[in-house]
Amino acid sequence: MTLRLILTEIESNIKKIIAQHGFREVEFVVELAKPGFGDFTCNVAFLLAKQAGKKPYDIAQIVAEDYKKYLGNYLAKTEAHKSGYLNFHSNQKLNNLIIKASLDENFGFIDIGKKKSVIVEHTSVNPNKALHIGHIRNLVIGDIVVRILKKTNHDVKILNYVDDSGLQVADIIVGFKYGGFSEAPPNEKKFDHYCGDEVYVKTTEKYESDKQFAEYRHKVLQALEDPNSELAKFANIITRKVLAEQLKTCWKMGVYYDCLNFESQIIHSKLWDKIFEMLKKMSLVRFEKEGKNTNCWVIEAQGEEDKVLVRSNGVATYIAKDIPYAAWKLGIIDDPFYYKKYSTQPNGTMLWETTLEKNNNQKLKFSGQKVITVIDSRQTRLQKIITSLITKLKPEKDAYSHLSYESVTLSADTVKAIGHEIEGKQAQMSGRKGIYINADDVIESLEKRIFEEAKKRNTDLANDTLSKIAADVAVGTLRYEMIKQDLDKIITFDLKKSLSLEGDTCSYLQYSYARASRILEKAGSEPKFDSSFELLSTDYETNLLKMIAKFDICINDAANNLSPKVVARFCYDLAVSFNSFYEHVPVLDNDNKEIVNQRLCLVYCFKSTLERALDLLGIATPRRM
């Protein structure tokens, strides 16, 4: 039994009462009440007012009276509020219920997915540069959505798409082959940083001044399409070196994958030809004989101009590469790939990669009934076209969905700090122009800052322990900042503000966890749970209990809306409840042993619930910090 189920029970009882009075069904809700209005509340009286021809308050009184026969289990009384609300007050048994529920190893687990297979694709950074702060938002959102889906019984596979044959890769290959850049980075600089900060930026810069140099670009791009060309082989070596460094950053962030998909292989697999035939047969594409798209194959995009899929010279466009990939993810076309081990990840799981070379490994399956692709909102237009096309190939509702989020921009101060001019309050990042903040650098400066803070407070801890704490808090801080607001809000990243560790930040959450840990450590004995918990009676205690009980309601909401923010809000509200309790209710300093024990149990339940919730966000919980 959980709070969520009590709400469901109240709802069904009220439905019975409504039916007995002969009222039509209305869509009322039963929810947790605001402080001061009991424990649960229902708006049914407002909705019945019209058809009953009575005031909401009068109806609430009738329902409250009728509800009396259902009281007893967890509810002590119900009353009509003069506003019209129907309010419920729980009895002391609720304390016991919440504490016992939170001890269950499956606390928070809800079977929404029924083992449905879901593919989540995220990260997908061009392998020509290091991850910047904007990419971090993508992989953190993707990773947390995966965690939420797993917690709600979905069978999730995680893909990272490697666009190893696009223009951006061609640019660094031009730099290496024709721009005089050494393959070995200076001063042992991380290879992805070197490619992005030096080779890419300076090569694209040179295009502007040297038109002839710019011609190499298309020569290289063409060569990349032929897997046997020397340039393609060279590019393969370079992009894999970059990818390996990028993955180190992802892993550092606690993000892992099941399979890497290489765009070059999708091209070589000829999947496009197959899907193109399907599209032609189904008349989803049209060959233009006149107009501005003469001799092109186009697709209709509702309310917008037609999109070219195949150019008049017969070469497929960018969007045409995404269509077979989307179809492959949903298992609409036969899988042309074999799979080989890329490496074992730091969390112990195997990372696979696609290959076109036949091997004897077991045939793996990385397609699913449902596909979620995490890409920023600038791609919405193209993703809509793909979604509508895929829906015609696989009509199940929401089989393919684009999880969109707003991009991360840089504050004016930050842009100036990295040596660029700026007009206005913020600027879009640009890899080409060198306007970005690398994720590794942010993590590093956060770690330094946190290491010092932790050292001040924990003079007894060794440096490597402090380093571990610094890493946990730094990664958590970055993750939390990336998801605590809604996906459709732009995040303006500011170097200075990003180092803040006070207020609504991850360290506030982790700090409250550390506080709880210390109390349990100092208690000297384990909390005993064979209790009724009727002594937990202050508002601080009952509020904290109610927050704990909201965990599965929160997960339900987060899963249904694919919303990491919902979990972040829950963690914050939970920590606020605890910190308020902590300041006002002494746990250990009490002569009554049973009060001490019951409060210790409460602290224990808070700690384990926060740990589970933070785990959904991929945030670690150090005992000391």
Add this chain to the structure above:
RNA sequence: GGGCUCGUUGCACAGCCAGGACAGUGCGGACGCUUGCGGAGCGUCAGGUCGAGGGUUCGAAUCCCUUCGGGCCCGCCA
């Protein structure tokens, strides 16, 4: 020009999808709290035409329409 999206206190946000009881939180500002389990904390105060106008409703920050302002996207580039 067309499409999408955001607009809530000095700043950053929650609440909006599933309309209701005093519109919450953080930062910043003013002030207070440690011979108490860690002050990365707790508490008090100041600060709001929920962009504007209309509509639906007994009731709108929330739903609908119009409008203004910011952002993004609209290539036979990727």
